[in-house]
Amino acid sequence: MTPMIDMTFQLIAFFMVLINFTQSEQNEKVQLPDSELAKPPEVPLEFPITLHLTQEGRVIIGGQETGLEGLSPYLVKEKQVLQLKGQSISDATIVIRAHKAAATGKVQELIKVCQENSFEKFALRAKEYVKGN
């Protein structure tokens, strides 16, 4: 019995340490392009707003899927949240997680919609390229 309990606790400890609850910013519809320079930032972004762009050009924000034309109301809500927290729009960073096969024109249109809503800072997210893959 004792060795079995030892092993079971080892396994629990292993999975507990590796568990990652911060997966809310990911979406299974989006496969990021990879880049050798995409290293996790040392300092987290101050106020990130994550937008997923699927291969078909649909945008996912906060779990809600919409077309590019229906994105503005969501951005207005984000602006209101920023104002409630006493921050300005220039503090926010729009993190774009676009599918690797999405059309670049769609990404540019997405940036344009955000610009029309006064957002200025953008970050294009990529997956870290691991040698051998």
Add this chain to the structure above:
Amino acid sequence: MKVRRNAGASEDKGVEIQMTPMIDIVFQLLIFFIMTFKIVSMEGDFNIRMPLAAPREGLPDDEQIPPMKVRLQAQANGDLASIKLNEKSFGTMEELRGYIMQLIGTERGPGSIQDTAEVELDCDYNLNYENVINVITAVSGYVDRDDNIVKLVEKIKFSPPRKPA
């Protein structure tokens, strides 16, 4: 007065740990962690500078050199057809990176070419986004032999979007 001891036989055995409920809980925990376990690959960001549509008033900064325009043309299926920078064509990302390294030189720090240089990406509408990230990777730096990132151009922006073909 004599105090009678409770059935004395049970005291001699000591405290017995109930293993069955403990193992039940331990297995519950184990199953929970196994089910929620997912290998997450690391992700990083490329910052891009996209000023608002209305330019700020005032004279342009004298030290600001015009951006290097990288033109990316796409095939009908979205694959990369050609890369051009200053009317010079490049076949691979390595050639583009080599050219950028020549332009930037080795000088670093405030006021250096590396600090002020800017790249503007002019892409076809249907170009696969993966190619854009590859070009941004090529112009923004490389990993040297010691696994350190050497930065090249840090200011990157997009041209206004082209109309779909």
